[in-house]
Amino acid sequence: MSGFRLADGGRIDRRTKRNFTFDGKARWGYAGDSLASALLAQGQMLFGRSFKYHRPRGILGAGVEEPNALVTVDRGPGRVTPNLRAPSVALHDGLKATSQNRFPTLKTDLIAVNNVLSAFFPAGFYNKTFMWPRAAWEKVYEPIIRRLAGLGDSPTTRDPDHYDATYAHCETLVVGAGPAGIAAALEAAANGGRVILIDEQEEIGGGALSDPAQWAWLAEASAKLAAMDNVTVLPRTTAIGHYHQNFVVAAERLTDHLSLAEAEGAREKLWRIRAGEVVLAMGAIERPLVFEGNDVPGVMLASAAKTFALRYGVAVGRKLVVMAVHDSGWRDALALHKAGVNIAAIVDLRRDVASELTEAARNARIACYQGYAVTSVSGGQAVKGVTIALAGIGKGQQLDCDAVLMAGGWTPTVHLWSHAKGTLRWEERWGAYVPDKTHENLRCVGACAGDWDFGKGLSGGLLPAPKPLHESKAFVDFQNDVKARDIGLAVQEGFRSIEHIKRYTTNGMATDQGKTSNLNGLQIASGVLHRPVTEIGLTTFRPPYTPQSFGAILGHHKEALFQPLRKTVIDDWAAAQGAVYENVAQWRRARYFPQGSEDMDAAVARECRTVRSAVGVFDASTLGKIEVVGPDAAEFLNRMYTNPWKSLEPGRCRYGLLLGEHGFIIDDGVSARLAPDRFHLTTTTGGAARVLNLMEDYLQTEWSDLDVWLTSTTEQWAVIAVQGPKARRVIEPLVEGIDLSPEAFPHMSVREGMICGVDTRLFRVSFTGELGFEVNVPAQHGRMVWEAIWAEGQKHGAAAYGTETMHVLRAEKGFIIVGQDTDGTVTPDDAGLGWAVGKKKPDFVGKRSLSRPDIVAPGRKQLVGLLTDDPQAVLEEGAQIVADPNQPVPMTMIGHVTSSYHSATLGRSIAMALVAGGRDRMGETLHIPMPDKTISAKVVAPMFYDAEGSRLNG
Amino acid sequence: MLLIHCPYCEEARPEVEFVYGGEAHIARPLDPSTYSDEQWEEFLYIRSNPRGRHHERWRHTHGCGRFFNAVRDTVTDVFETTYKAGEARK
Numbered sequence A: 001m002s003g004f005r006l007a008d009g010g011r012i013d014r015r016t017k018r019n020f021t022f023d024g025k026a027r028w029g030y031a032g033d034s035l036a037s038a039l040l041a042q043g044q045m046l047f048g049r050s051f052k053y054h055r056p057r058g059i060l061g062a063g064v065e066e067p068n069a070l071v072t073v074d075r076g077p078g079r080v081t082p083n084l085r086a087p088s089v090a091l092h093d094g095l096k097a098t099s100q101n102r103f104p105t106l107k108t109d110l111i112a113v114n115n116v117l118s119a120f121f122p123a124g125f126y127n128k129t130f131m132w133p134r135a136a137w138e139k140v141y142e143p144i145i146r147r148l149a150g151l152g153d154s155p156t157t158r159d160p161d162h163y164d165a166t167y168a169h170c171e172t173l174v175v176g177a178g179p180a181g182i183a184a185a186l187e188a189a190a191n192g193g194r195v196i197l198i199d200e201q202e203e204i205g206g207g208a209l210s211d212p213a214q215w216a217w218l219a220e221a222s223a224k225l226a227a228m229d230n231v232t233v234l235p236r237t238t239a240i241g242h243y244h245q246n247f248v249v250a251a252e253r254l255t256d257h258l259s260l261a262e263a264e265g266a267r268e269k270l271w272r273i274r275a276g277e278v279v280l281a282m283g284a285i286e287r288p289l290v291f292e293g294n295d296v297p298g299v300m301l302a303s304a305a306k307t308f309a310l311r312y313g314v315a316v317g318r319k320l321v322v323m324a325v326h327d328s329g330w331r332d333a334l335a336l337h338k339a340g341v342n343i344a345a346i347v348d349l350r351r352d353v354a355s356e357l358t359e360a361a362r363n364a365r366i367a368c369y370q371g372y373a374v375t376s377v378s379g380g381q382a383v384k385g386v387t388i389a390l391a392g393i394g395k396g397q398q399l400d401c402d403a404v405l406m407a408g409g410w411t412p413t414v415h416l417w418s419h420a421k422g423t424l425r426w427e428e429r430w431g432a433y434v435p436d437k438t439h440e441n442l443r444c445v446g447a448c449a450g451d452w453d454f455g456k457g458l459s460g461g462l463l464p465a466p467k468p469l470h471e472s473k474a475f476v477d478f479q480n481d482v483k484a485r486d487i488g489l490a491v492q493e494g495f496r497s498i499e500h501i502k503r504y505t506t507n508g509m510a511t512d513q514g515k516t517s518n519l520n521g522l523q524i525a526s527g528v529l530h531r532p533v534t535e536i537g538l539t540t541f542r543p544p545y546t547p548q549s550f551g552a553i554l555g556h557h558k559e560a561l562f563q564p565l566r567k568t569v570i571d572d573w574a575a576a577q578g579a580v581y582e583n584v585a586q587w588r589r590a591r592y593f594p595q596g597s598e599d600m601d602a603a604v605a606r607e608c609r610t611v612r613s614a615v616g617v618f619d620a621s622t623l624g625k626i627e628v629v630g631p632d633a634a635e636f637l638n639r640m641y642t643n644p645w646k647s648l649e650p651g652r653c654r655y656g657l658l659l660g661e662h663g664f665i666i667d668d669g670v671s672a673r674l675a676p677d678r679f680h681l682t683t684t685t686g687g688a689a690r691v692l693n694l695m696e697d698y699l700q701t702e703w704s705d706l707d708v709w710l711t712s713t714t715e716q717w718a719v720i721a722v723q724g725p726k727a728r729r730v731i732e733p734l735v736e737g738i739d740l741s742p743e744a745f746p747h748m749s750v751r752e753g754m755i756c757g758v759d760t761r762l763f764r765v766s767f768t769g770e771l772g773f774e775v776n777v778p779a780q781h782g783r784m785v786w787e788a789i790w791a792e793g794q795k796h797g798a799a800a801y802g803t804e805t806m807h808v809l810r811a812e813k814g815f816i817i818v819g820q821d822t823d824g825t826v827t828p829d830d831a832g833l834g835w836a837v838g839k840k841k842p843d844f845v846g847k848r849s850l851s852r853p854d855i856v857a858p859g860r861k862q863l864v865g866l867l868t869d870d871p872q873a874v875l876e877e878g879a880q881i882v883a884d885p886n887q888p889v890p891m892t893m894i895g896h897v898t899s900s901y902h903s904a905t906l907g908r909s910i911a912m913a914l915v916a917g918g919r920d921r922m923g924e925t926l927h928i929p930m931p932d933k934t935i936s937a938k939v940v941a942p943m944f945y946d947a948e949g950s951r952l953n954g
Numbered sequence B: 001m002l003l004i005h006c007p008y009c010e011e012a013r014p015e016v017e018f019v020y021g022g023e024a025h026i027a028r029p030l031d032p033s034t035y036s037d038e039q040w041e042e043f044l045y046i047r048s049n050p051r052g053r054h055h056e057r058w059r060h061t062h063g064c065g066r067f068f069n070a071v072r073d074t075v076t077d078v079f080e081t082t083y084k085a086g087e088a089r090k
């Protein structure tokens, strides 16, 4: 028991007690406490175990820079948040916090044996271990390391909370509500513009919260801000990143500070703020000092001890020693003394310290050791004392104490400045980088601008010590357990750039992003390399400033709102019929319609047989559709597609093949010419937007001379495919004004007329090989027409079929699906679609590429059919194909299976594949090695059914 | 998120309304058949990828739908200017 509650002082409400638990034990504090201050007040010094060595760790800081005291807060199932910093957790009734990274308990951690074996965990340990035999890594090291490492546990159940999101605009955004930020906000607000002032803490005030002399001013300023209509003050809000053009993203925590009974509504709210001017007033973070034992619980930042005493009324110990290289350490020691905290001694590496400070200290009966350094700390789970020595190397001298305060100087918080690509310059007075130039309308004020009088001091954090560096147990990065000697070792092993040293040692790579360790690491590297700090570089800060919940980033975009789900007008009907769905691009499509106890195979077999023997009805509404209109419409399509379009007569359809300029297939679809200047184009379901964009691109930027208009009509038309020998008989009674006879309405033609009393564009087309029609009707009539066709179909034994049956039927005919049988490297000739390329056309998109040397070279992968020797074996789509199954591994792969199904019609399996030189291999047997066996298959033409096409006529 | 000035809408709009369209001023030849394999390769694949001023295409996809050109600094991401398709390189 070291820390205790001071008799008075602080901003806590001593009349309101808060009950909470830590590691299952009942504890209490006051309203206004943080979890850290409440626990310190009850004498808790041990807060966690370190990442790698499981060393006991206490509190280092009083804010978001805290690297050690990470806790898990449990607010019920799915509401477990790991890695919260105890000083930033507001106390509320019923708070359940647990320490992390200990096994089995915080006090008796068995894994602390790492600490003893720490010689085996040097810098680059992980990298070096990876070099060991792979088998040993998988079986031995990884399971152990997984047990040892890790900061808390990820939640395992769904997060039941919801998260809000908003956009905001303002003339001035001020980040940080300390004295400098508040002054900037008041000044901006006086000009009348909209001002947003955000601060990560429970209340605004920043450093002033730890300085009672400023409380009256703070109350007045707060009231003034609150009274101004043009000012929004957001406490508990962290600016997590600055993005281009003063776009700042901030997360406001709405309920975590409340008890479960009080918590209502969204847990967090993500603010996306666009500001005319951004003012950063983020302050500075005190630097620890690097000496042997600087991680023993009870060794902490001087500023933290001051905050605990003056803001929370908590003394962090009964007898404190301050180790300073800086005036601010003396000032904090004097403030603590005034608040009733017992400062036994101030040790300062400097011999010369301003006399006003030394005199004040002596008046306060504080022993002063100038020119001395702490060389070690005694104590395991709590500080028992320190050894100090003149210049760090003289004869050791013991001082009793139960807490050690470090004052190593200050580091301006330039994270957001760096996000905005602002440059930094080295400021010798600070021993740190301060903001320099930016192209944004962005400025820093107060301490983060380097504009703060904290007196004088030394800038190096590594104290002189009797031990050589490579024997030292002085920590630099507390959260990642990086010691000064690890940085020395990295340099010794040849690392020179701080970016490399950082990654090799992991210094600054923990969840605190090196808020307390980066500068010390840099200075130690500089010292070992004998090169100035500015030549070693500085690692880059990236968002988020502090760890951020995924929930807030996701906001409302989850579950049904994760992305839009597009449904056709027939979707409800399919649902009522018990359809099983699959998602295709953003569309939800009926995959098959099981009846009774049918599984997918049984349902698809029945649907296929019904289409081939009678008639099937299929919702094809998701097909992409583009209306191409204008005097130059035919010329435009002629340039876009491989096929000739000018010769196509109104009333006729054509299969169109679309390439990129690289010559590879990117889309296809059947399109109809309705009039000399009007085409009804169709695209693949997933390609519609991409194709329209490509066409707009050519039209706007290359061929602006063409008079053509493109309109997306995908959503305007419902499309009902009626396919099978009885298709004509099904639609005949419903159609008006169109002669459906084969002579008047041949395959690949289009007619406009009426169906069920509404306008239709009726296509006679087939993606099944059967007599087929695609009934296009305005979407609002789609459901009615579908039901009429369905009712009529029942007289002819019709079945509704889904995308799976559609796939099987088209594969039986060898029709490709772009994106399944092609992969962006397939030319028309590769796919066996050379016939669709207009040989006489002077130009079209991609034509020039078709004569490139690698496109015309022999041995390209070509689309073929495969028939397995075992007719019941269905190949796996994506499976690799080899010519010789007995060759050693790794085998030479000559292609892969693109489509594979069981065909009920043929009573066997069928497959399509892309195979090198495939068309020259007809009749050859190839092999498909699978984990349990090798399947052999014969190469055939990709056409398994009705090769002569007689079934198109019904 | 960038703010991009659409030269057709004459307004600065957030980046989410736009889609990037690659390097600008790479005109498709009027008759690609006259191009050698090397020239065609250059047209298809070779891009300048500068550090600094970059001429690039954007489309105001979720706005007016027009393609336009921009000069953006690839180091700072600052837009120097945007201008209509067909206008001379700036």
Ligand SMILES: [Zn+2]
Pocket: B006, B007, B008, B009, B010, B060, B063, B064, B065, B066
């Ligand atoms: Zn626009």
